[in-house]
Amino acid sequence: MTEPSPGALAGLRVLDLTGHRAQFCARLLADMGADVIKVEPPAGDDARRIGPFLDDLPHLDRSLFFWFYNLNKRSLTLDLNHSRGADILLQLARSADVIVESYAPGTLDRLGLGWDTLHRENPALVLCSIAPFGQTGPWRDFIADDTVLTALGGMLYINGFPNHAPVRPLGLQAYHSSAYYGAIAVMLALLARDRTAEGQWIDLSMQEATAAAVEHVAGAFFERGEAEPRRGTLHWSRFFRVGKCRDGYIMHCTLGDWTSLIEWVKSDGKAADLDAPDYQQVMYRYLMAEHLFDVLDDWVKDYPRDELLERAQLLRQPYATVRPPEALFDDDQLAERGYFVEVEHPELGRKFRYPGAPYLFNGTPWRVSRRPPLIGEHTGEILRDELSMAPQALAALFAEGVI
Amino acid sequence: MPAMPLDGVRVLDFTWVVAGPVATRILADHGAEVVKVERKEPPQLGNRKLGLQCDLNRGKLSVALNMQHPRGVELARRLAAKSDVVIDNFSARVMRSWGMDYESLAAVKPDIICISMSGLGHTGPRSSYVSYGPTLQALTGYTMLMAEPDGTPAGYGYSYADTCGGYTGALAALIAIWNRHRTGRGQFVDLAQFEAVASVIGPALLDISVNGRTQPAPGYNSQEGPAAPHGVYKCRPLDGDDDRWVAIAVSTGPEWRRFVTAIGSPSWASDPKFRTLYLRMRNSGDLDANVSRWAAEHSAEDAMAILQRAGIAAGVVENGIDLCARDPQLKERGFWPAVSTAKGTTTNVTGIPFKLSGGSGRVRSIAPEVGENFDYVLGELLGLGRAERDELVAAGAVWP
Numbered sequence: 001m002t003e004p005s006p007g008a009l010a011g012l013r014v015l016d017l018t019g020h021r022a023q024f025c026a027r028l029l030a031d032m033g034a035d036v037i038k039v040e041p042p043a044g045d046d047a048r049r050i051g052p053f054l055d056d057l058p059h060l061d062r063s064l065f066f067w068f069y070n071l072n073k074r075s076l077t078l079d080l081n082h083s084r085g086a087d088i089l090l091q092l093a094r095s096a097d098v099i100v101e102s103y104a105p106g107t108l109d110r111l112g113l114g115w116d117t118l119h120r121e122n123p124a125l126v127l128c129s130i131a132p133f134g135q136t137g138p139w140r141d142f143i144a145d146d147t148v149l150t151a152l153g154g155m156l157y158i159n160g161f162p163n164h165a166p167v168r169p170l171g172l173q174a175y176h177s178s179a180y181y182g183a184i185a186v187m188l189a190l191l192a193r194d195r196t197a198e199g200q201w202i203d204l205s206m207q208e209a210t211a212a213a214v215e216h217v218a219g220a221f222f223e224r225g226e227a228e229p230r231r232g233t234l235h236w237s238r239f240f241r242v243g244k245c246r247d248g249y250i251m252h253c254t255l256g257d258w259t260s261l262i263e264w265v266k267s268d269g270k271a272a273d274l275d276a277p278d279y280q281q282v283m284y285r286y287l288m289a290e291h292l293f294d295v296l297d298d299w300v301k302d303y304p305r306d307e308l309l310e311r312a313q314l315l316r317q318p319y320a321t322v323r324p325p326e327a328l329f330d331d332d333q334l335a336e337r338g339y340f341v342e343v344e345h346p347e348l349g350r351k352f353r354y355p356g357a358p359y360l361f362n363g364t365p366w367r368v369s370r371r372p373p374l375i376g377e378h379t380g381e382i383l384r385d386e387l388s389m390a391p392q393a394l395a396a397l398f399a400e401g402v403i
Numbered sequence: 404m405p406a407m408p409l410d411g412v413r414v415l416d417f418t419w420v421v422a423g424p425v426a427t428r429i430l431a432d433h434g435a436e437v438v439k440v441e442r443k444e445p446p447q448l449g450n451r452k453l454g455l456q457c458d459l460n461r462g463k464l465s466v467a468l469n470m471q472h473p474r475g476v477e478l479a480r481r482l483a484a485k486s487d488v489v490i491d492n493f494s495a496r497v498m499r500s501w502g503m504d505y506e507s508l509a510a511v512k513p514d515i516i517c518i519s520m521s522g523l524g525h526t527g528p529r530s531s532y533v534s535y536g537p538t539l540q541a542l543t544g545y546t547m548l549m550a551e552p553d554g555t556p557a558g559y560g561y562s563y564a565d566t567c568g569g570y571t572g573a574l575a576a577l578i579a580i581w582n583r584h585r586t587g588r589g590q591f592v593d594l595a596q597f598e599a600v601a602s603v604i605g606p607a608l609l610d611i612s613v614n615g616r617t618q619p620a621p622g623y624n625s626q627e628g629p630a631a632p633h634g635v636y637k638c639r640p641l642d643g644d645d646d647r648w649v650a651i652a653v654s655t656g657p658e659w660r661r662f663v664t665a666i667g668s669p670s671w672a673s674d675p676k677f678r679t680l681y682l683r684m685r686n687s688g689d690l691d692a693n694v695s696r697w698a699a700e701h702s703a704e705d706a707m708a709i710l711q712r713a714g715i716a717a718g719v720v721e722n723g724i725d726l727c728a729r730d731p732q733l734k735e736r737g738f739w740p741a742v743s744t745a746k747g748t749t750t751n752v753t754g755i756p757f758k759l760s761g762g763s764g765r766v767r768s769i770a771p772e773v774g775e776n777f778d779y780v781l782g783e784l785l786g787l788g789r790a791e792r793d794e795l796v797a798a799g800a801v802w803p
Contacts, residue, residue: 008582020627024603032578050628052610064613065627068605115760134758139732142711144652144718146627147634151650152718154726156635158560159549165635166648166720167557168623170548171604178756180570185757187577188433192408192761194584200761208738208756213566215421216455217723218739222751223454227723233546233556240537242546242556249556251541256533318533322556325544325618326611328601336527339598340612353612358599359575360524362505363590364582 007033024179030072075373134205149174153210249322407434423492425569460770467774474800524595536562568596636698665713
């Protein structure tokens with residue numbers, strides 16, 4: 001790896017106290033240059049116990065789940081249930097800009113690390129609390145995993161076919177939506193701090209973040225009083241549906257130039273009634289979506305998937321192939337843009353390809369500055385450099401199981 | 404009114420459809436002055452004063468500029484010179500064709516921040532591809548892996564690529580602004596929504612690149628460590644609606660024991676084949692059949708309450724009515740704020756999922772009609788007098 005640039009958030013210190021549900025939040029900040037210290041219990045963060053594992057061998061330092069969410073962070077093990085541990089955290093909080101935490105509401109108070117204490121010790125500190133249902137309300141103490149959050153956020157109900165069970169979204173979308181909102185909220189609080197010099201406490205509800213990530217369900221209710229149904233692969237806008245080609249699936253789209261699409265379908269002798277002038281109107285295509293896609297399905301069924309995509313895009317039709325995620329590794333667009341990045345794991349003597357930047361900043365680029373930390377890898381250096389702890393003090397904390 | 408984090412920040416917003424408007428709505432909700440530059444007759448996306456379009460565009464201003472007219476483009480460039488952030492979600496060539504690309508704008512406003520949220524990015528062999536959220540989900544694996552048990556694609560119902568793209572765009576803007584406060588420098592952000600949504604299937608992508616494993620559709624297998632029972636179970640109908648489900652997640656031994664007690668310690672639960680987590684996962688078909696029988700005797704609400712009281716993660720699979728009208732938690736936290744309409748009534752919109760102790764964001768107004776803020780934008784922001792404005796309208800550079 002070449003020497004990384006300092007990053008847009010250079011100079012920002014973040015203490016990441018989250019477990020596996022919210023750790024993507026501080027990762028987003030670490031990628032842009034913040035110094036993120038992951039504070040783990042001495043037994044290791046719960047994410048380290050979640051697979052998949054490198055070569056399928058479960059081990060605290062081999063969780064790919066942990067790796068993805070903790071790239072670019074440092075690791076400090078600290079037992080916050082021990083009074084010395086909580087005291088050390090308070091000392092670190094004095095020089096930190098941000099703490100992100102996802103404990104059950106009330107836990108930080110019980111540890112003597114509640115907002116009032118943190119704010120008194122460091123008035124400029126931003127505390128971001130990410131909890132399944134937020135810090136208030138009748139469900140504040142309820143628990144949830146990502147599946148339960150997608151249920152309670154209205155995301156699960158609308159996936160799948162009518163009269164079948166709802167289908168689970170892929171990839172922890174409730175957690176990710178919450179993490180994005182968490183990072184956004186932290187940046188907003190930091191920008192406010194530039195003016196006021198005061199930190200703030202962020203109360204983020206993962207249920208609300210999930211509900212906010214489903215763009216149209218609330219609109220349908222407040223506009224028409226309706227509960228959006230499951231529609232199979234027909235997108236709620238009625239302009240997209242999955243079709244089956246000779247060798248796989250494609251995503252139809254009827255928002256491109258209609259004339260050129262229909263000329264093509266007609267030249268294949270498959271247009272049926274779609275060349276009727278009514279279909280020129282977007283609203284008519286909206287109303288006739290089911291029939292229209294049935295005709296288009298009959299048209300594409302003998303096409304090879306990739307050929308259909310290339311020809312569609314030449315006509316600027318927003319078609320796409322329905323691909324497995326493995327296809328991303330052979331994608332020429334991602335390759336040309338250098339999307340996947342090699343990250344060296346020197347302790348294993350190996351390099352691995354990680355998914356890369358979600359955005360390319362031309363001045364202060366997204367970058368990999370360090371591989372995900374081994375458990376407690378930076379405990380010694382952080383306590384020595386930040387808190388000037390003597391070797392004997394470190395040894396005593398270690399012996400007592402605090403670090 | 405208390406100060407908000409983005410007071411004094413102006414955003415010139417060329418975005419449309421969903422992803423871009425999601426990004427700029429977050430900025431508008433927190434104090435930024437967002438000026439939408441639109442065509443007079445943008446594609447019919449629905450009523451601006453209600454529902455989704457109100458949700459996406461609330462709190463923003465609108466001016467209708469004719470970007471096919473050189474004087475319309477000139478007005479846009481003058482607005483950019485008075486803005487902190489310019490955001491678009493066109494493919495790469497559009498802003499360049501107007502002379503509104505980063506290099507051109509930085510020449511008139513050196514610390515400008517430009518964020519382009521295109522589908523596939525500004526570089527690469529497929530940068531000109533046309534895409535929407537649902538097509539990007541197809542390209543990245545989401546559509547294929549959200550499938551029925553037999554592998555038939557079954558999803559999906561909303562546009563995660565759009566909301567992910569929108570959040571990434573808002574975050575990019577905030578990070579760039581924070582950096583500009585310190586360095587005085589703006590920058591260009593090339594945000595490919597394709598890459599933004601690909602990056603959030605990270606663990607699966609690592610499993611492919613590191614272990615070489617083909618990813619199956621996960622179904623109801625937990626994606627965060629082993630769990631069983633884990634899934635949705637059909638409940639008793641509610642007012643004749645039999646599409647009622649409860650989601651349940653049980654993982655550890657203590658959770659399993661609490662779960663069994665909560666559902667009344669049925670005899671099947673002591674069967675040795677359910678004794679350990681490993682066995683419960685291996686025999687999940689039988690397990691789910693038993694749990695389904697229990698769930699069928701309860702309403703989804705009761706099932707959730709019984710299990711949550713026992714410390715088990717469980718929740719109603721909420722439909723739109725549950726979510727917006729019945730959910731007591733969202734109601735208590737005021738997640739569906741009311742905003743006034745021009746007619747003196749109110750409508751509800753989606754709230755902001757976080758509160759700030761020093762002053763939360765707020766929904767300031769419903770969405771503007773296209774061109775609604777003509778006088779403010781041309782008069783106050785650009786300082787054009789009435790005669791000049793009329794002349795620009797007559798020339799076809801701007802619509803009133």
